[in-house]
Amino acid sequence: MRVKKAVIPAAGFGTRMLPATKSIPKEMLPLVDRPSIHYIVEEAVSSGIEEILIIISRGKEAVCDYFDYTPELEEKLKKSGREEDAAALRAIADMAKVTFIRQKEQHGLGHAVAQAKTFTGDEPFAVLLGDDVMEGNPPVTRQLLDVFEETGAPVVGVAEVPTSEIHRYCSLGVTPVSERVMEVHQLVEKPTPEQVLSNYAILGRYVLTRDIYPILEGLSTGFGGEIQLTDGLNELCRQSKLFALAYQGTRYDTGNLRGYLEAQVKLALQHPDVGAWFAEFLKTL
Numbered sequence: 013m014r015v016k017k018a019v020i021p022a023a024g025f026g027t028r029m030l031p032a033t034k035s036i037p038k039e040m041l042p043l044v045d046r047p048s049i050h051y052i053v054e055e056a057v058s059s060g061i062e063e064i065l066i067i068i069s070r071g072k073e074a075v076c077d078y079f080d081y082t083p084e085l086e087e088k089l090k091k092s093g094r095e096e097d098a099a100a101l102r103a104i105a106d107m108a109k110v111t112f113i114r115q116k117e118q119h120g121l122g123h124a125v126a127q128a129k130t131f132t133g134d135e136p137f138a139v140l141l142g143d144d145v146m147e148g149n150p151p152v153t154r155q156l157l158d159v160f161e162e163t164g165a166p167v168v169g170v171a172e173v174p175t176s177e178i179h180r181y182c183s184l185g186v187t188p189v190s191e192r193v194m195e196v197h198q199l200v201e202k203p204t205p206e207q208v209l210s211n212y213a214i215l216g217r218y219v220l221t222r223d224i225y226p227i228l229e230g231l232s233t234g235f236g237g238e239i240q241l242t243d244g245l246n247e248l249c250r251q252s253k254l255f256a257l258a259y260q261g262t263r264y265d266t267g268n269l270r271g272y273l274e275a276q277v278k279l280a281l282q283h284p285d286v287g288a289w290f291a292e293f294l295k296t297l
């Protein structure tokens with residue numbers, strides 16, 4: 013079944029990026045010349061997604077504005093001969109059919125995903141976390157969708173993280189199916205050393221079906237007092253099949269300062285206008 017819808021949870025407080033996120037949504041912090049959420053929406057669209065629900069919260073209206081038309085600004089640019097710039101602004105709003113919903117209280121990622129129930133209805137959907145920027149060819153979401161279309165079962169995007177880091181993620185118990193695909197039989201969020209099942213962790217991308225909703229709605233709070241999507245997936249894989257794909261690509265966790273700076277430098281070096289200059293500049297430091 014072809015997947016046309018995606019959900020981008022972007023309602024979190026972004027406390028690891030304070031003080032910037034005191035008044036700017038972390039998804040609107042720029043990576044070179046565009047906000048990080050632009051890259052996430054681009055990945056969804058280039059994976060074949062047509063409709064996107066972005067889950068926001070109070071104070072994140074700038075995210076909605078970014079995907080809206082700006083007729084006055086476009087008119088001004090056109091009048092000064094900058095037709096291309098005006099068209100580029102319009103193209104952002106036309107990338108996909110983007111809609112928004114507010115998560116009224118931040119009860120965690122599982123609670124955020126549950127807000128998408130009406131939007132997705134009976135259709136399967138991709139989930140792209142708002143602060144995980146991915147470089148992949150094909151795009152990482154496309155790689156997951158290929159597995160979903162082949163198996164018809166939910167898929168999570170995973171990568172191996174160092175043993176010293178796994179306590180920050182969720183650890184997966186898996187059995188290999190093919191070179192990059194595994195079947196998931198257990199998940200633990202933020203595991204203690206004794207709870208670690210493997211070094212495979214979910215990193216920001218999922219393809220889910222409506223089966224997740226009754227599970228999320230029945231969950232009690234987990235790690236950190238939040239409704240954890242990991243706990244929902246742990247129940248899901250008991251009820252039905254859940255696959256993990258060790259995707260090919262690079263992930264930047266732009267929700268923390270180091271990941272944000274890595275993404276900034278890598279993307280600046282690739283930028284057609286400033287990349288070569290920036291490489292020279294770095295050499296002078």
Ligand code: UTP
Nearest residue numbers: 021022023024025026027028118119120124142
């Ligand atoms: P994170 O824990 O990485 O984001 O959640 P956060 O809570 O914004 O960040 P810190 O820890 O305070 O710095 C993973 C994803 O889930 C979303 C976040 O926006 C992020 O994309 N999220 C999290 C929600 O949408 N709602 C929530 O209640 C919690």
